[in-house]
Amino acid sequence: MTQIYKSAWLATADSNNLWKIYYNAAMIVKDGSVVWIGEDKNIPTHDNCEIIDVGQSGILPGFIDCHTHLVFAGDRTDEFVKRQSGVSYSQIQKQGGGIFSTVASTREATEQDLLALSLQRIQSWIKQGVTSLEIKSGYGLDLETEKKILSVANKLSDLTGLTIHKTFLGAHVCPKEFKSSKEYLDYIIKTVLPDLIDSKLVDSVDAFCESIAFSAEELKPFLQQCKDMGLRCRLHADQLSDSGACELAANMNALSVDHIEYSNSKSISALKKSNSVAVLLPGAYYYLNEDKKPPIDLLRKHSIPIAIATDCNPGSSPIYSLCTIMNMSCVLFNLSVEEALLGITVNAAKALNLEKKGKLAPGFDADFAVWDIDNPASLVANINNWQCQQLYLRGKPYEF
Numbered sequence: 581m582t583q584i585y586k587s588a589w590l591a592t593a594d595s596n597n598l599w600k601i602y603y604n605a606a607m608i609v610k611d612g613s614v615v616w617i618g619e620d621k622n623i624p625t626h627d628n629c630e631i632i633d634v635g636q637s638g639i640l641p642g643f644i645d646c647h648t649h650l651v652f653a654g655d656r657t658d659e660f661v662k663r664q665s666g667v668s669y670s671q672i673q674k675q676g677g678g679i680f681s682t683v684a685s686t687r688e689a690t691e692q693d694l695l696a697l698s699l700q701r702i703q704s705w706i707k708q709g710v711t712s713l714e715i716k717s718g719y720g721l722d723l724e725t726e727k728k729i730l731s732v733a734n735k736l737s738d739l740t741g742l743t744i745h746k747t748f749l750g751a752h753v754c755p756k757e758f759k760s761s762k763e764y765l766d767y768i769i770k771t772v773l774p775d776l777i778d779s780k781l782v783d784s785v786d787a788f789c790e791s792i793a794f795s796a797e798e799l800k801p802f803l804q805q806c807k808d809m810g811l812r813c814r815l816h817a818d819q820l821s822d823s824g825a826c827e828l829a830a831n832m833n834a835l836s837v838d839h840i841e842y843s844n845s846k847s848i849s850a851l852k853k854s855n856s857v858a859v860l861l862p863g864a865y866y867y868l869n870e871d872k873k874p875p876i877d878l879l880r881k882h883s884i885p886i887a888i889a890t891d892c893n894p895g896s897s898p899i900y901s902l903c904t905i906m907n908m909s910c911v912l913f914n915l916s917v918e919e920a921l922l923g924i925t926v927n928a929a930k931a932l933n934l935e936k937k938g939k940l941a942p943g944f945d946a947d948f949a950v951w952d953i954d955n956p957a958s959l960v961a962n963i964n965n966w967q968c969q970q971l972y973l974r975g976k977p978y979e980f
């Protein structure tokens with residue numbers, strides 16, 4: 581069956597990945613894919629179609645959150661209180677809190693507990709028009725718990741119909757039961773990854789390259805081994821210091837290089853030669869009250885695709901709203917409204933290697949949302965409890 585959607589406006593990236601708004605728009609969808617979009621008056625001849633007119637509302641591609649740690653247990657409100665009394669994020673982690681605190685709670689939780697918590701959490705994304713997202717492991721640091729987290733990610737996809745990219749972040753920090761980072765990274769390569777790959781639970785590999793986690797020297801052979809196992813990587817890079825992570829990721833042709841507040845111009849030049857997406861995470865920058873901004877002008881100068889994401893996690897970015905992140909990326913990092921919208925659509929799709937998602941164009945999946953607003957810029961300009969009117973996953977309406 582073919583459907584024709586008519587709307588007051590439809591906005592998406594065009595064939596050059598520039599933001600474009602069509603007014604009095606129409607979109608033809610067949611078998612879950614977009615066949616045609618344009619102005620209603622130019623619609624090609626067609627027969628036997630269902631016409632769905634959404635009136636004065638507009639249509640946007642399904643949003644994509646390309647960096648989340650959404651599956652976790654526990655609460656770190658106490659750390660917020662500590663930070664407000666002057667203890668830094670790094671100090672808290674060195675005292676056994678931070679990531680280690682969430683690891684302890686997540687190891688303790690059953691798979692059913694984790695699924696219930698995550699299923700409740702993910703409703704915030706769905707209501708804001710998100711149709712694809714990335715979920716990282718990394719709060720287990722042992723085979724059993726890492727597998728539990730990624731299995732929950734799989735179940736979330738089955739239960740909601742959303743497309744979920746599963747990232748293995750075993751190299752988040754070195755757990756205390758290992759004597760050295762090298763010993764732990766060897767355990768991941770020999771024991772954890774083969775099992776997870778066999779269980780089809782890994783789409784890409786991530787690592788935290790930072791003074792409080794792993795060094796670029798430690799990660800270089802590790803990421804090469806992951807590549808040899810057929811996995812593309814992404815990196816938490818240069819968030820708190822310039823650790824050489826961005827350059828390492830670029831040289832590995834990572835899917836994405838995330839954070840990059842401290843990346844230097846040489847690293848950004850290396851990024852230009854790669855096919856990697858720069859993922860900016862203004863939520864963590866805001867929450868940790870950082871003052872070093874990512875090198876946005878250099879990214880623009882080298883035409884490096886910029887995505888933005890929530891980095892949803894219980895410690896440094898407890899934020900469940902991609903619309904709020906768009907606003908933060910504009911106010912804190914000076915992105916334009918169009919850059920923010922491209923950052924959660926077409927560029928976020930590239931960061932997750934989702935070739936048929938992120939825009940509404942012939943051949944792309946009909947993942948989209950209907951919004952009761954006059955202009956997509958409203959979602960960026962106003963921090964609000966946004967909720968889309970309708971959501972479609974490959975042409976099928978989502979039942980809220």
Ligand SMILES: [Zn+2]
Pocket residue numbers: 647649816891893
């Ligand atoms: Zn993160």
